[in-house]
Amino acid sequence: MADTGDFMGQEPHADDNDLFKEPMKKRRRSDREQRFRAFPSVEQSALKEYEKLESRTRRVLSNTYQKLIQSVFLDDSIPNGVKYLINRLLILIEKPPLDPIYIGLLGSAGAGKSSLINAITQQAMFLPVSGESVCTSCIVQVSSGCRAQYEAKVHLLSDQEWKEELKNLTQLLHRTEELGGAEAGAWDRDDAVQEATWKLQTVYGNGAERKNYEELLRARPKGKIPTSRVVTLKAEETIDKCSVIWVISDVERVSGGRAHEDLLNESVRACQRGSCKDVALVVTKTDKLHLPEYLRERKAGNQAIQSQREAVLERNEMIRLQRNRFLKEKLKRKLPADSKVLEASDLVYTVSAQEYWRQVLLTEEETEIPKLREYIRKRLLDKKRRLVTKFVTEAFGLLLLTDSFNSVGNLPNEHLHMSGLRRFVEEKIELLETAIEQCFAHIQRPLQQGVSNARTSYRHVLRACLVRSKGNQGFHQTLKAVCLKNGIYASRTLPRIDLNEAITQPIYDQIDPVFGGIFRAGNPTGLALMPHIEAFKHSLQEKMMEIGMRNGWKYDSCKKSFLIQEISAILGGLEGQVLRRKRRIYSSITASVQNDLRPCYEEAAQITGKKACERMKDVLRRGVDRQVAEGMFERAQERMQHQFQQLKSGITEKVKGSVATMLTLASSQGDGLYKELADVKNEYKEMEKLHRSLREVAENALLRRGMQDFLLRMSPSKAGPPRTQL
Numbered sequence: 001m002a003d004t005g006d007f008m009g010q011e012p013h014a015d016d017n018d019l020f021k022e023p024m025k026k027r028r029r030s031d032r033e034q035r036f037r038a039f040p041s042v043e044q045s046a047l048k049e050y051e052k053l054e055s056r057t058r059r060v061l062s063n064t065y066q067k068l069i070q071s072v073f074l075d076d077s078i079p080n081g082v083k084y085l086i087n088r089l090l091i092l093i094e095k096p097p098l099d100p101i102y103i104g105l106l107g108s109a110g111a112g113k114s115s116l117i118n119a120i121t122q123q124a125m126f127l128p129v130s131g132e133s134v135c136t137s138c139i140v141q142v143s144s145g146c147r148a149q150y151e152a153k154v155h156l157l158s159d160q161e162w163k164e165e166l167k168n169l170t171q172l173l174h175r176t177e178e179l180g181g182a183e184a185g186a187w188d189r190d191d192a193v194q195e196a197t198w199k200l201q202t203v204y205g206n207g208a209e210r211k212n213y214e215e216l217l218r219a220r221p222k223g224k225i226p227t228s229r230v231v232t233l234k235a236e237e238t239i240d241k242c243s244v245i246w247v248i249s250d251v252e253r254v255s256g257g258r259a260h261e262d263l264l265n266e267s268v269r270a271c272q273r274g275s276c277k278d279v280a281l282v283v284t285k286t287d288k289l290h291l292p293e294y295l296r297e298r299k300a301g302n303q304a305i306q307s308q309r310e311a312v313l314e315r316n317e318m319i320r321l322q323r324n325r326f327l328k329e330k331l332k333r334k335l336p337a338d339s340k341v342l343e344a345s346d347l348v349y350t351v352s353a354q355e356y357w358r359q360v361l362l363t364e365e366e367t368e369i370p371k372l373r374e375y376i377r378k379r380l381l382d383k384k385r386r387l388v389t390k391f392v393t394e395a396f397g398l399l400l401l402t403d404s405f406n407s408v409g410n411l412p413n414e415h416l417h418m419s420g421l422r423r424f425v426e427e428k429i430e431l432l433e434t435a436i437e438q439c440f441a442h443i444q445r446p447l448q449q450g451v452s453n454a455r456t457s458y459r460h461v462l463r464a465c466l467v468r469s470k471g472n473q474g475f476h477q478t479l480k481a482v483c484l485k486n487g488i489y490a491s492r493t494l495p496r497i498d499l500n501e502a503i504t505q506p507i508y509d510q511i512d513p514v515f516g517g518i519f520r521a522g523n524p525t526g527l528a529l530m531p532h533i534e535a536f537k538h539s540l541q542e543k544m545m546e547i548g549m550r551n552g553w554k555y556d557s558c559k560k561s562f563l564i565q566e567i568s569a570i571l572g573g574l575e576g577q578v579l580r581r582k583r584r585i586y587s588s589i590t591a592s593v594q595n596d597l598r599p600c601y602e603e604a605a606q607i608t609g610k611k612a613c614e615r616m617k618d619v620l621r622r623g624v625d626r627q628v629a630e631g632m633f634e635r636a637q638e639r640m641q642h643q644f645q646q647l648k649s650g651i652t653e654k655v656k657g658s659v660a661t662m663l664t665l666a667s668s669q670g671d672g673l674y675k676e677l678a679d680v681k682n683e684y685k686e687m688e689k690l691h692r693s694l695r696e697v698a699e700n701a702l703l704r705r706g707m708q709d710f711l712l713r714m715s716p717s718k719a720g721p722p723r724t725q726l
Contacts, residue, residue: 043381049697050388051097057395057690058093060683064402065089067678084661088398098387101379102241104270105282106263107248112284115353116248119369120376154231163217169196170213239266240274240583244379246282251350254283254319262496264327268334269508272516273586275579277340279331280347281323282372286316287352287361309361316350324348336517346371389694396691397565403684424543425659428536433652435532439518440644442527446514447640450507451633458503462624465502466617476613483605483616486594500594503624504636507589519582530575533651537571540659570658574651581650585643592636596627 068086072078105113157165173196200208204219211219239245245267249260270276294311305311324347331342349368356367364370468475478497482489487499517527541564600623604616624632 043377046697046700047381047384049700050384053690053693053697054097054388054391057392057687060399060687060690061089061093061395064399064680064683065093067680067683068402071678085398085402092391092395092398095391098380098384101243101376101383102275103376104239104242104245104267104276105248106239106245106267107284108250108253108259108263111248111250111253112353113248116282116284116351116369116372119351119353119356119367120373154233156225156229156231158229166216167213169200170211170216172196173200173209174212238274239270240276242270243275244278244280245270245276246280246349248282248284251283251286251288251315251319254281254323259495264330268331271331271335271339271341272512273583278344279327279341280344280349281327282349282351283316283319283323284351284353286319286350287312287355289315312361313366319350320348334512334516336513336520339516339520346375385698389698392690392694394565394569396687397569399680399684399687400565402680421543422660422663425540425663428539429652429655429659432532432536432655433648435535436529436648436651439527439529439532440648442514443511443518443644444641446510447507447637450510451637453506453510454504454633455628457506458624458628459621461502461505462499462621465497465499466620476616479613479616480605483601483620486598486601488594498590499620500590500597504589504593504633507633507636515586519578529578533571533574536655537567540567566662567659570662571655574654577654578647578651581643581647585640585647588640588643589636592639593632596632596635597623600624600627 065086068082068089072082072086105116107113156162173193197209200211200216203221203223204211204216205222208216208219247260247263247267253260264281267276267279271279289308289312291305291308291311294315295305298305305314327347328342331339335342349372351368351372352362353367353369355362356364356369359367466479478489482497482499488501489497514527518529520528520530544564544567600620603623604619607616607619
């Protein structure tokens with residue numbers, strides 16, 4: 001039962017205890033205005049229109065919800081149809097306005113991740129950066145590893161350290177006042193003053209920036225400071241939640257670095273098992289170039305290099321071409337040939353955060369920071385457009401049905417047509433189940449071949465993991481850590497070790513292209529899963545249209561519109577649940593092997609004394625041999641196949657239950673159960689206007705965007721758009 005929990009937990013049926021919940025509070029206007037400043041004026045207008053549309057829709061839903069609650073509050077027997085409506089309204093009201101877009105920045109220490117974020121957000125002191133003279137208010141330590149939760153510890157400054165910081169902040173502010181703004185034009189001073197003001201206001205409240213050092217020493221901080229001076233934050237962070245991954249690499253380490261290659265491999269795996277649809281390599285610190293050495297080793301190009309700037313630009317172009325080809329080949333080996341990430345025009349960015357601020361060697365555009373910022377903005381705007389469109393459309397469907405409950409009587413032969421529709425749905429569900437089975441069957445042959453390859457190669461792979469060219473010196477503690485963590489050890493200084501992943505890699509080498517093909521968008525007749533669900537959805541919607549025309553429903557009738565819309569809502573929600581289950585399926589092979597080898601790891605971890613390292617290796621070798629002989633890889637194969645079957649069952653059960661409830665609800669109109677339901681005609685009319693406004697908002701956004709592009713093309717200036725704060 002736990003294996004289908006992802007599907008059952010999202011059913012739009014009401015729990016009686018949830019019917020009278022208070023909808024979530026409105027967001028503060030200042031939060032919205034802060035986000036708008038990240039966008040140019042044209043995109044700001046579109047965002048504001050979408051926000052206004054969403055806000056008004058949420059208000060209509062809240063009014064409808066309150067009316068329904070008041071009309072059934074004293075009724076002991078609430079009909080299932082009303083429960084369904086109230087629960088769906090509450091789900092929509094509490095739906096987040098915009099789910100976060102997770103962009104994973106993966107890179108070794110010192111690769112330039114913090115500097116890159118500072119430049120993209122245009123906040124020079126947003127994150128502490130090593131090697132700077134700026135004194136920060138805290139040190140952030142993030143612990144990583146293969147665990148369910150990540151842990152971040154914020155180490156606050158000591159009293160003495162804070163007093164020193166406080167003295168520097170107040171001196172900076174008062175010195176700026178004495179200068180009378182003479183140096184206010186310098187970006188670094190302006191930013192430092194803004195940062196100092198923010199720090200003092202955060203700790204001591206508004207007006208703190210006008211007080212001197214002695215006054216602030218006597219003041220009481222706003223919040224409570226823990227005696228340990230450490231604030232611990234825990235959360236489930238994971239690379240599989242990222243829709244975009246940027247692998248960050250210093251320009252001097254972009255070729256041949258082991259850590260860099262490991263991060264690229266992990267990013268490709270995230271495309272397989274998680275939500276990632278876009279991977280890129282971001283090469284940082286490209287302004288770092290020793291010109292005499294570069295000219296001496298230069299092999300490409302006949303044109304003479306006249307300056308440091310020309311050398312930097314030439315090297316950036318070569319890096320883009322070389323690494324783009326390398327990354328695309330790596331992705332092709334693991335992903336289906338028609339994966340969208342392979343169609344991306346930019347797989348490699350060459351950036352310089354330092355030059356973004358200075359602009360001595362490179363222009364702002366040549367640092368490629370604006371290109372990354374524009375990429376983020378476009379994704380946010382597109383996601384907002386899609387979410388608001390879906391939100392308003394679903395809301396309109398619910399208001400249509402709610403208002404129709406106060407209409408009189410059913411049409412003739414209504415029961416007959418609903419019975420025919422139920423039979424049609426049952427037949428289509430059986431066809432969908434068969435299509436899913438055929439889709440999943442494509443994984444069987446590569447899975448079997450992978451198991452065969454793993455049985456042949458596991459000893460060689462294990463030996464490569466356990467044998468060190470320099471002997472066992474220093475490896476004993478590392479190996480013990482590997483065993484204590486059930487085969488996995490992640491270090492800040494050493495390459496990551498994962499014995500379970502290493503010995504199952506031959507299986508993944510075989511299944512990766514097919515696995516990626518199953519969970520991608522593609523041709524409905526192929527092996528992709530979601531197009532089969534889409535085809536099922538469209539067949540039901542076409543049947544609604546057919547029955548509606550034959551039964552005399554008007555083109556905009558509430559029942560037909562509701563049924564078509566609810567089908568989209570029910571089946572549209574499947575995609576997220578399939579993606580969540582995909583990670584479990586993909587990881588089932590390594591999870592199975594790790595579980596089988598757990599006693600072996602525990603035994604090895606207990607070994608101490610003379611020649612402990614070699615004895616630990618012997619235990620591991622014998623343990624793996626024994627498990628392989630007993631069918632370890634075959635069990636992993638069976639567990640993956642079982643996970644696929646659980647996914648198929650979850651999809652079909654979800655569809656059966658939700659569609660059945662929806663049809664029961666729609667067929668019960670006019671049967672007298674809802675005669676006491678509140679009148680929501682005003683809300684319906686307002687929702688109808690908002691639904692019509694959707695197309696106008698989209699058309700206006702396209703028109704303004706086209707005008708902006710035209711003006712940019714006609715402009716003689718090549719400096720690009722002015723900076724906008726993100």
